[in-house]
Amino acid sequence: MSPRQLIPTLIPEWAPLSIQSYMREGDSDSPPVTPTSQTSSCSSSFSSQKPTYSTIVEDNMDIILDEIRPYVKKITASEQNKKTINQYTLGASAGSGQFGYVRKAYSSTLGEVVAVKIIPKKPWNAQQFSVNQVMRQIQLWKSKGKITKNMSGNEAMRLMNIEKCRWEIYVASRLRDSAHIVQLIECLDSPFSESIWIVTKWCNLGELQWRRENNEDILPQWKKLLTSDCTVSKFAEKIMEDMTKGLQYLYSQGCVHRDIKPSNILLDENEKVAKLSDFGSCIFTPQSLPFTDVNFADCFQRELNKIVGTPAFIAPELCHLGNSKRDFVTDGFKLDIWSLGVTLYCLLHNELPFSGDNEFETYHKIMELSLSSKINGNTLNDFVIKRLLEKDVNLRIDIQNLAKILLCDQAEHSKNSKQPLSSNMIHIRNEGPVRRFFDRLLTKKGKKKHTEKVKDNTFGSININSAVSSHTDEDLDKEAFATTVLRSSPDSSDYCSSLEEEAVQVTDFLDTFCRSSESLHNMNLNNYKQNTEVRTEKSDSSSHSSLKIPTPIKAVIRLKDSPKKNQNKGHTNSSPNKLSFSLTNGSKERHTVNSVGPRKLAHSGNILNFKAYINPAKSDTRETVEDVKTYLNFAEDG
């Protein structure tokens, strides 16, 4: 009987043989090669490749592994029919994402229902990694001496996918101390398991839904979270409160989420709380990671300027593709504030604020379309539009101020009531701090009716009169905004005296992590949906697929879903499904990319969209080789 083949695992020492054939003899325990210590013996042009956030993380994977080890348990018992695995009895499917599917399960040790996310090690979505990405990764591993022999694309993709899971688990393990984050319980894996199993707390109401037939409809899910007197506005306030707490916690950990949207917010009826989930796009500031690198600050900065997330929720400062305003992002935390603003807007208006026929049109609207016509005198709505959906990143409210403004009443409450305010109680209360905040704001408005220009820091500098009664952006006193948003005003003590004045310090906001699971959202989702066996009724109300890609380059590589491909099935060989290649140098990579050919590329709608976006004056409907080059160059710079 031939021995069972070992499959790579989260914990490398569990399946040493599986990668041994790619490693230099006796090299498996050698320290990681840092970008700066690369030797000139690496013939590939990749040896001089600029370090990125992800390469730095990868170089320090040993440290990441040490951190996640306590959470990774070996699969010791599982049934063939997949009804049980270790102490978990699996139940119904709860939904699926781009990389795996989620099942409800019962934990006999915890005595409670949990969620189990099952991620196949070999990506089931063949488009999760582009050919380009896989080739680069193989070259990188080669240049660092981590592999010596050629590796098949499939094998590389599997290792890349496992590495992506390690990061996601690491992030989740760092974010376990907040009631507003979906908590990681543990992960299961073994050298014989085709999948990685991530166990988290169960959120019985599922992802946040927002689309409804009529604007004033209250969704059943909402009523379960906010049991009494649920209105659209009150529900949105509740989400704002919980998400502010969630983001405040992320900020305290130096973590930028980068994919805040309704489908990444899960609702828990028992705790009456909304929680943030899906940490695959998260990045930590260099200061908050347990390793250093001389290039880290720069790489973080570059990573922050990549388009990662979900197009409709991406902040305007990221949408300046291909022009001088790129590299605009220095404060990653404000990207999340914007996305929260979009989420709240969806709840309040039952529509996306910015939505185009393709991602580039969406970006254009995000940058150019004013929401001033949506200012309607509703305090919450106007606050969201003026402060969270402020296009100028310098004027947008930051998380410290948002938390200070919205949550200070809660701190006062706990101080005054002497009653310990458990997190559950906070959420069960009908009159949450946000409600009281807005009520108070309205009262204040009445009191200050005659004040010319109210410098009221309850709103972190918002001009109360204009926030409540004016209907245009022009009425905003931006200068007052800027000064009060950017510094913490002593006047705010009036309402926030019980709060710690100092937010947790994150020394600077440079840089990022290059997510290895880059994907172009539309193509990915379609393809994935075709591939997956698990079909669940995923609410259309909130499902917007993430763009886990710094650039649109995947459209070049992924021809699978292009109109041309549909007409002519002869392109299957260019599909990443069929990846089986090995590379020795960068020029060959170019060849491979070019061999896809401009003619075929001309059928990728995304290139045309990209072209129109970069140069709206040119209205031709055909791509030239130059267009493709521009596209690739842009992607390379991404």
Ligand SMILES: Nc1ncnc2c1ncn2[C@@H]1O[C@H](COP(=O)(O)OP(=O)(O)OP(=O)(O)O)[C@@H](O)[C@H]1O
């Ligand atoms: N802890 C949980 N409790 C309850 N339901 C969950 C939980 N985690 C996930 N789900 C359900 O499973 C679905 C899929 O979750 P998953 O995290 O795999 O994907 P996603 O976040 O929607 O997408 P992607 O990972 O592609 O960005 C969710 O939309 C949600 O409905």
